[in-house]
Amino acid sequence: MPFFEPINRLFPLWAIAFSIVAMVQPHWFTSLAPAIQGLLSLVMFTMGLTLSHHDxxxxxxxxxxxxxxxxxxxxxxxxxxxxxxxFSATAALPGALFSIWHNISGSLLAGYWKSRPVDEKSDRQ
Known part of the structure; x- marks a missing residue:
């Protein structure tokens, strides 16, 4: 699926962009509230399809x-x-920033590790 490759590589940027748009214009997304569970399931399922036994x-x-x-x-x-x-909202700021970093770095690292070649010798051990 070479067509989807650039879209998949930019997934963290898509997530950040849509998050910013949702913060600025939340009413654009409120009609999707009943579908959130299904949409999240779809995203998780399609992410799982990219896994192999090596992962x-x-x-x-x-x-x-x-x-x-x-x-x-x-x-x-x-x-x-x-x-x-x-407490105040600023007390939650470190945790919120950590969770954002956790999601972004996790996506980037997963993409990096997925693109690395698998050492066949290490799979046999």
Whole structure:
């Protein structure tokens, strides 16, 4: 699918662009609220289609980064929400910035690792 390759490579930029537009013009997106679950499922499914067994082998060999990302996602993001609820919005700013960085860097690193050639010797070990 060479046609979709440039679109897929720019996915983090698309996400940032649509997020900015949604913050500036939220009424453009409120009609999509009932479809959010289905749209998110579609995005996750299409991302999963790009995985191969080599990707799962890499995670099995080095699970620490994945586990660290999961722990941070399930601790920092809820703590940011609690800080926003019980304190001022600026108290949640570090957590919000971290979650943005986490999403952008994760997408970029996943694209980088996906494009690297797989070492066949390491798969046999």
């Amino acid at each position: 799962f082998l890499r995670v099995a060999r080095a699970p620490k980064p994945i586990l660290l990302g999961m722990v941070l996602q399930f601790t920092v993001m809820p703590l940011a929400a609690l800080a926003n609820q019980f």
